[in-house]
Amino acid sequence: MVGRLIVSFDVSLQDTNDAALEYAATGAADGIGFVFTATVPLVGVDVDDCRDPEAGEPLESALSIIEQLDSFTEVSPSGTGYHVLLEGDLPDGRNRHGSIEMYDQARFFTVTADHVDGTPTSINERQDALEAVHEEFVAEDDTTNDINSTTGDRRDDSGQSQTLELEDEELLEKARSAGNGDKFDRLWRGNTSGYDSQSEADMALCCLLAFWTGGNRLQMDRLFRQSGLIRGKWDDVHHADGSTYGEKTLERAIAATDDFYEPTTPTVETSVDTAAETDTDTAWTLKGGIAEPGSVGGDRVYLEEKNDLLEARIDELEQIVADQRDQIEQLTAERRQLRSIVEQQESDLEGDH
Template sequence: MSEGCETLVDADAIPEGLRSREQWVCWRVKERDGKDTKVPVIPGDGDFASATDAETWRSFGTAVQYAGTREADGVGFVFTEEDSFVGVDLDDCRDPDTGLPDEDAQDIVVTLESFTEVSPSGTGFHVILQGELPGDRSRKGSVEMYETARFFTMTGDRVEGTPATVKQRQDALEEVYEAYLAPETDTTTSSESTNASPGDDAGGSKTEVTESGGDVDLSDEELLERAQNASNGEKFERLWRGSTAGYESQSEADMALCCLLAFWTGGDRARMDELFRRSGLIREKWDEVHYADGSTYGEKTIERAISSTSEFYEPDSYTGMEASTVDSGSAEVTDSNSQAGRSDAHLAERNRLLSERIDELETKLEEKENRIKELEKNVEKFRTPNE
């Protein structure tokens, strides 16, 4: 841990527009799943803080003072819906020895032209500006953008040549978002796609799927539409609306929805969190710290959902009509239609397996709940004197 607040943050270099707001926390490094994670803590008492609970935030001065006691590893600024600040996080893009950025990072920093600092690791940058994110995506590759419910570790180690203040840069933000975060569109036109009827998924969004933790390159609305139209879409839609019907507790419903989101997002933790916050199941408990390692209820639910999901969304490339639009009475079906049919059948089978896995998990949760109730009854009998 650093020896003194002056090594944790250059207080004078932090823009006044940020310093004047009581949206500051401290942070400590905690190991989770074998990786170091920066956990927010309350300046002053060291209890766990939350990026969605204003009661755990303090003034900049209080945060710096507490970090200076070496009870924390640094200070952080919380982004909220009440302010116009946007944070752009660029990871693994700076040579810590030479200070030189890679090509993409340099392009982003120059384009945004607002307060930019070196991250605590020395291998990345934080750009703070004023504006509004133009879309639902917040992460792609090593580029992340947030405007609410997140905190940035702050160093005040300003990058030479960048503004010392936070600038209003909406146009530049939209330009960078479009170039680095917006979903890619496959504009290739084939002879099959020219025969597609309105509503066909021909020449549509290009989808990249990797193993757990990778990007499913669909917009949130496209992803939700596919989830709702899948073979288990009715269950997804009920959970998405916030219905807990059929579940012993909301926690079980939370887990069921997270398992579905794990499948559709390719196990992308950050995107699962963002989507869950849009669902009808979101509640204050999601951001409450429930575990000794500092994990929140939401973080642990996502972690368990991913670990219990063995299949992830892996669509084939659709070129031509979707299987649902094929005329079953037609004497001739094109190769592209056959391919779409096979793809749709493949996806339906994956959804069926996922649904079975969720049902299995729900049964296990129910059995666990019953065991707990039985134990509680036994404890109560033990406490009650025999008459």
Template sequence: MTIPEALCTRDQWICWRRAERNGETTKVPVDPQTTGFASTTDEGTWCDFETALECVESGSTAVDGLGFVFTKSDPFVGIDLDDCRDPDTGQPTEQAKAIVGRLDSYTEVSPSGTGYHVLIRGELPAGRNRRGHIEMYDHARYFTVTGEHVSGTPTQIESRQRELDEIHSAYVREEGDDACEGPASEPGSKARLSDNELLEKARNAANGDKFERLWNGSTVGYTSQSEADMALCCLLAFWTGGHAGQMDRLFRRSKLDRPKWGEEHYADGSTYGEKTIARAIAHTSEFYEPSESEVEAQRVGSSRDREHVYLKERVSLLRKQTTSLEKELEAKTARIERLERRLETYEGRPVTSEEETESSRETQSKSFVRRLRGILRR
């Protein structure tokens, strides 16, 4: 495992574990000190590198790997290149190879083996921070850390501000991007529906049947799947207020999604999906604007949903811990019973030094059982 010393000396470490949400695999941040939820904005749930590594190496089922939290006070920027590497051959796409080579800083393979994480010293440029399979973060987010260093790249985190600006401009930034309100081409970006709320409204609208058919992958009535893709994107453009990022995220959840969506099909490096979204926004003359009451209701609902998920995860974790303690208690109890039966056979006989040792072990076992029972009563 190769991890830059610049990261190891900072107390910004957490762990993570895989979880299923809405049929998709996600990585839940975990506090190594409690194995409860960690937050990328609460330093009380972070720790030093040694503590986090010890948690991972302990074999605990509560964690699957290490994570490093980005903050405004550190100089690091993380560039996430997703779906750009063949996990069997290690061969990267030409775009990923060019980006990694240009940044020329510490790079490692992602946990899935299908992507790269590049770490540099710099400041994230203004505007959006993701486009297609490229994402950039510098605070309030975390990177999974594998230590699987990519051969040929530096083992330390290098200062690469100019290179970062160039990569951001070429692959992420779009004309009209604004640091405060988002892209000018995305109307309504200040007040949007959540993905689930949007889907519910779209399905219950007057043209909900059309939306449902397209969402489920039907191309009936269209001359090609590309035409069906465009039709769904036009509907998504209306409901998202023309927000390209949310449109892309939702389309990938639909059954019309296919590998072609993320492939580069144009000389400027744009993907088929990006061009389809841009055209759909350009062809949409009206956009849905949620009312203030809808936005507020959604905010409250999202808060409750997060709390509900946290409680479910916590209960599940406590149940696993209780089951483990119960099994250990059963094993200790069985040992005590065996020792008691052996003691009965030795009654009335002189006690040897070996038997004294066994008796001492029995006393320790009984003490352990009492402690376990006390824990289970809490």
């Protein structure tokens, strides 16, 4: 069977890379690649949609990045972008913006070895240049974020709707005190009782984190790593596209979450005539069956009802998983039965001879 060969090689040695390329050329593998880990000081910069495959020339913005980084550069598998490999430490903050992505761990890079003429053939230490490119092209810029005035959601560079972020400790406190707080706390502490596998428990916790973070993948990942469910499998590459088990779990949890928590700012009543009335309670209304936030009572009911919706959605997803598991067991049983029939037929044929 042809499979993907993942090769880890010392940046100071070319022999291992050449051997991997020779092996792939025999047809024994689809190609070669590299997995970034925390123990190897390598950074991969992926610049997409910036190269004309026919002309083979980069756009001006990509050319600027390639020249600044001044390290080994290859054409990406699609032919429409570039990979730059260098030594350094990836700066804090987000690691992607638009068509530019930067990775230093838990990421699989397909290596084409289609070297770009005029760039170094070695992987160089380029910390200052990395920081400069990150600051110019990737780092967070509050002035460019689009805030939806209706929902209070922040839309990031990928177009994903993100709720204005809660600090980690505040988020955990709210999650534990919510209507399904006991369930959250059990999962957070690593208790998988009630789930047939830890993977199902991982998914359940990630769905809860998706709700509370507004689908903020970086915060979800950061929080999950603090939970009792974290294990080495989280950073293992499990998928053909090079994504890890953790990355795919977060992606599926966000896609499965229809509703997100929306932090609210209490309305302060300034009228002298109504000040006494608003000291103890404030009226709230219903919109689409959900209590509108904006007061102490409204926020509480609003949050409880949204939590009920989320829990119902999680229960629905768990039932889907259970049904799929039953189907798998049924198909496995049918496969065993067919295999037994085939083996019996083969035995009968041998007896005839």
